[in-house]
Structure formats: C-alpha cells, structure tokens
Amino acid sequence: MEEKAKAEEKKTGMIEAWLRKHRYLYDGATRHPFILSIHDGTISIDSFKTWLAQDYLFVRALVPFAASVLIKAWKESDESGDVEVILRGVASLEDEISWFKREANKWGVPLSDVVPQRPNVKYCGFLESLISPEVKYTVAITAFWAIEAVYHESFALCIEEGSKTPPELKETCARWGNEAFHGNYCKSLQKIANRRLQKASDEELKKAEVVLLSVLEHELDFWNMSRGNV
Numbered sequence: 001m002e003e004k005a006k007a008e009e010k011k012t013g014m015i016e017a018w019l020r021k022h023r024y025l026y027d028g029a030t031r032h033p034f035i036l037s038i039h040d041g042t043i044s045i046d047s048f049k050t051w052l053a054q055d056y057l058f059v060r061a062l063v064p065f066a067a068s069v070l071i072k073a074w075k076e077s078d079e080s081g082d083v084e085v086i087l088r089g090v091a092s093l094e095d096e097i098s099w100f101k102r103e104a105n106k107w108g109v110p111l112s113d114v115v116p117q118r119p120n121v122k123y124c125g126f127l128e129s130l131i132s133p134e135v136k137y138t139v140a141i142t143a144f145w146a147i148e149a150v151y152h153e154s155f156a157l158c159i160e161e162g163s164k165t166p167p168e169l170k171e172t173c174a175r176w177g178n179e180a181f182h183g184n185y186c187k188s189l190q191k192i193a194n195r196r197l198q199k200a201s202d203e204e205l206k207k208a209e210v211v212l213l214s215v216l217e218h219e220l221d222f223w224n225m226s227r228g229n230v
C-alpha cells in the first residue's frame, strides 16, 4: 500500500479500515445463517444445543488465552488502563462458565461428555498458539477484540427491535448482544487495538491482519459446526 494511504488508515483506525477491506468475511461471521435463524425464529433446538455444548468448551479455552493477553498488557502496554479493561473481561468469564452450566442444565445438555468437534479443536489450538510469548501484545489484543466483537455483533442482531428470536433464547443473545457491558467492552478493546496498531511496525501490522482474518474464519467454521455442517 502507498505510504500516504497507510498513514491515513493508521490515523483513522486500522480496525475500521480492515473491516471495510474484509467486509465480506466479517459479514459472513456476524450475519451467519445460524445467527439469522435465531433472529427469524427458525433455529432448530438441536443446533442451539450443539452450539451451547461446544461453546462451553471454547470459553474454557478462552480463559488461558485472555489471561495471556492480560500478561502481555502488563508487560508491553504503554498505558496502564489496558490491564483493567482486560481484567474485566477475564473476570466476566467466570460468570460466563457458571452461566453455561446453568443453561446446559436447563436444556438437558450433559456438559461432562461433550466431545469437541473439529472446528472447535482447531479454534482452541489457534488460541493456544497465540499464548506464545513470541506473539506480540498488539497482535494478541487484535485477536481478542475480534473474538469478542463477532459475538457482540452477531447476538446484538438477535435482540434488535423486530427480531423474532424465541423468548427462551433472548437471555443468551442479550449476554453477548447487550450494549451496557459487552458493547462497551468491545469498544474499549477496539480502542486499545487501534492505539497499538497505530504505533505498530509494518511487519506487526501484517501479522495482526492475518490473525484477524483467521479469527473470522474460525468463527465462521464454528457457526457452521453448530448448524451441523462440519
């Protein structure tokens, strides 16, 4: 890319520029048929149960990754406030795991015998690879933002005015779709990512963009898995 154009994108926000550039993939991850089927009320309960059980395992694997981002923030960040933002996210995962257990109980999904499906294994393996100290804070925070943003944007659609989301799924959707916590949390992560990307080297920028694309692809595969097409 031309130097001037790149400088301009860094100023206005790398994340926004990447979302424009990769709109098709981003929409694919945030407007997936699985989400659209919740939104229009046609979701099969089996798909929902598959998603619930698989996502429980995913969230358990997200904890060490989130903790690794926290460590990177503490070691590498130029702003101490980053640690609080990430810590809030890490802390919320404890409540989330309890929620998964309650919700699974409600639906009669036994979490103790859930076997992770291939797309889940791959996504969790990808998260684990990002824990490595060789992955820089800037790259890791970009991934973390993307992981949270896809869920927020997806589920926010399902609680929009006029959506036909089944009432028994509303609470699930509000968990990630709500603005008060999750929306603001995503905005804070995006702000941190943009600030870091602004100062990043070309090589780091490239790595962060590749990681963003990987997250979007893994999220797509995760939704596909939930619908039963692996």
Ligand SMILES: Cc1ncc(CNC=O)c(N)n1
Pocket (backbone or CB within 6 Å): 055, 058, 059, 062, 096, 147, 148, 151, 219, 222
């Ligand atoms: C597959 C996937 N991606 C993102 C999230 C949202 N983060 C924490 O809950 C999630 N639960 N599952």
